[in-house]
Amino acid sequence: MFKVLLCWKYLRTRFLALACIVSVMLGVATLIVVNSVMGGFSTKLKERLHGLLSDIVLEAYDYDGFTDVEGKLARINADPFLKQEIVAMTPTLEIFAMLQFNFRDAPFTRPVRLIGIEPEGRKAVGGFAEHLVNPLNRKRPSFEMTEEAKERFLIKRAARGVDFPGPKAFVNPNEPPPPDPPPSRPHDPQGIILGYAIGHFRDRNAPAEVVNKDVRTLEPGDEVIITTVSGARLAPVYDRFIVTDYFKSEMSEYDSNYVFLPLEHLQKLRTMEDRVTSIQIRLRDFDQAPKVVEKLKAMFADAPLEVQTWEQKQGAILAAIRVEKGILNVLLFLIIAVAGFGILAIFSMIVVEKTRDIGILKALGASNRAILAIFLGYGLLLGLVGAGFGTLMGLELTWHLNDIEKFISKITGQDIFPRDVYYFDKIPTDIQPMGVLLVNLGSIGIAVLFSLLPALRAAMLHPVRALRFE
């Protein structure tokens, strides 16, 4: 009992102990905040990746794709297990391309990824309709122009007199001539849905009071030219398109690359008949994904197709997040280790200061083990109090992180969290209770571990020398 009493009295009366508590507290708070932010980014990234990608992708190894889509879908539907587990499937055709447009009378060229889809099918698989900017398209995705877009398109065409001038034909005498261009008769260009970051850029020099700093480079109704390659021959082909909507997933990699257009149109442009490059599959329960993948692999073992879950497809980035989080945790635990050395130093001083008291306790019959327990208990108490306050501080900081970020940005005039990098409106946080518990246990363990040496020294003190200590 006297051990508890003395620990408590030492905690309340030793000013130096406050330094130990503060160092543990800061370490724990930092770890909780950083882990929560890392966890938030990681969770948000995973959510978005999963939101954008279908659960399972059945895809060809090359850009030429595969044929007999209907037959493959029928084969999958014929399997009772797969029919039960699969909620939706849709074919997709993906290919790299170049996108050209005029902005402020200057020509711009951007590399993009063309994705030919069936809008309703893609909506059913997920990761598409909910990211469209036009609310009408979110309910029923289509490539139709709105009335405003149509008006703009017609005004611009009338003003130019002629269609948007396309690139000059590339003629190389050593190469066979390119395939015939699409029909030359005047026609309304096909509508496309453009990645948000292709049609916008962020004005970093905009005044602070401007809320929306995004500047549009392409309005709905503007024309663009997309150049890609045909199917088997990989010869250049191009066509004019018209922007109808934007795809805003808040993932810059997707928003700055993806261009959606009707599957049928892309197949025609690339002269691919009914070939597609992948079938996107949505499952009823993602936990069943490994079984479904196995089944699909066995079903299409003879075809040159790859079957992967979205996690396998994004394996590298998910592994990178895990490694990054692990390394950061090791580095941050060094902060608590530094706090541990602080405890070691301060405890050593306290043991020196308490030498005579240790002698008194030994004279009254306290054993070496009891003295050891007092100082280890003291370390434990400092760790508990420090970790407790650190947890409170860490949770409070995490909960109010965005307010703090705004406040610091306002004071320093520096944008601490550049929203255009991630397109996140807020700093995402995710507090993992198990993580908080581990941080607490780790820091309390370090506090006890670093108090062990001074505690041993105290326990080993000779009673007479301790009593005579001045």
Add this chain to the structure above:
Amino acid sequence: MVGQELMRAGNLHKTYRKNAVCTPVLLGVDFEVNQGEFLSIVGPSGCGKSTLIHLLGTLDKPDQGEVYFRNQRIDNLPSSQRDHLRNREFGFIFQFYHLLPELTTLENVLMPLMIRHSTLGWLTARWRAIKKAKDLLGKVGLGHRMNHLPKELSGGELQRTAIARALIGDPALLFADEPTGNLDESTGNGIFDTLRGLNQIDGVTIIMVTHNLDIASTTHRTIRLAAGQVESAEPAPARVHPWVFDPRNEGPLRQTGG
């Protein structure tokens, strides 16, 4: 009444060593104390009085020689048994009081019993212990100072707290190392009267180191140490006339019977 032999030491040697320098302090001290005896040890500074107390109280080990308590050798006991002896059989009073500064007077007095009991045992023994501590503090005249910290007490009060602490465990033997050495004459006399009362009324055996020859002369027996050896000692009396101690007026002392 002085009874049978309680403690005996034979041929005690102790040398302090620091680097290559050896300082011999005790060079063969023989010594015994009987139950109920009040023994004083006198001698010049550095003659080894405190060292002798430390060896007898198992706070230190002799280089040579033996210490017996109730006919059982105690100088070579393992550490845990020596702790047990100090907690249950011995009480210590030091010149500089040695109270724990963070604890109140009451908590300081309770400390030996808190050390003695486990946490669970303390929960059951707590109220009885507190009552005993309060009684003891009342007996030494500190009933009104129980919740004061040592820094709020005078020298005499501090020493009386230390006496209460030494007595709470009902020790068989009380070691007092210059208990009046840090106090003025009047306060020192008060402390000595308290000790004498404990010896005479409660029968506590006391070994006291002192520089005050007047005080030493009023104890049952005096041992004079010089140059690490017993220079002169009266033989242990077969029977000592009891002192009558009147706590109401704390003296004068008078010897009765004969």
